[in-house]
Amino acid sequence: MQALVSKFDAHQALMRQRHADIVRSVVKVGDVLTHSGCMGCLFEHEFSSWDGAWMRGVPTRDTYRFDGKEGGRRAHHNQAADIAPASVTHINRVPVEAVEFLADRTAVCLDIKEQANG
Numbered sequence: 001m002q003a004l005v006s007k008f009d010a011h012q013a014l015m016r017q018r019h020a021d022i023v024r025s026v027v028k029v030g031d032v033l034t035h036s037g038c039m040g041c042l043f044e045h046e047f048s049s050w051d052g053a054w055m056r057g058v059p060t061r062d063t064y065r066f067d068g069k070e071g072g073r074r075a076h077h078n079q080a081a082d083i084a085p086a087s088v089t090h091i092n093r094v095p096v097e098a099v100e101f102l103a104d105r106t107a108v109c110l111d112i113k114e115q116a117n118g
Contacts, residue, residue: 020085022100027091033057034090035083045083055083 027033031047033055045057091099 016086019096022096023085023088023091026099027055027088032060032090032092033083033088034093035087036089037087042089053085055085055088057083 027047029047029049032044033047034042034044037043044060044063045055046060047055047057049056088096090096
């Protein structure tokens with residue numbers, strides 16, 4: 001049983017790392033990130049920069065703190081500075097898992113269009 005649990009934990013860690021890698025490779029300044037925070041609350045921030053492994057973002061109008069105050073978590077210059085790539089659920093309101101698929105599909109369509117015009 002212990003081996004099965006260890007295998008499951010390793011798989012979960014691998015999937016979490018893959019998810020974070022997708023976020024790191026796709027996100028651009030200005031993208032709207034939906035992410036989980038403390039106690040599982042969802043927040044939205046407009047991505048502004050990287051702070052090492054963490055992401056920074058400006059709260060959107062739709063983001064409210066758990067206690068009802070407008071603006072969400074604020075840390076440095078009115079930005080959230082503690083957004084983990086693995087906690088991002090959506091980029092521009094598209095699920096992270098679909099973002100990679102859509103990016104690949106767009107690249108294929110552009111290649112076909114180039115070949116047709118070229």
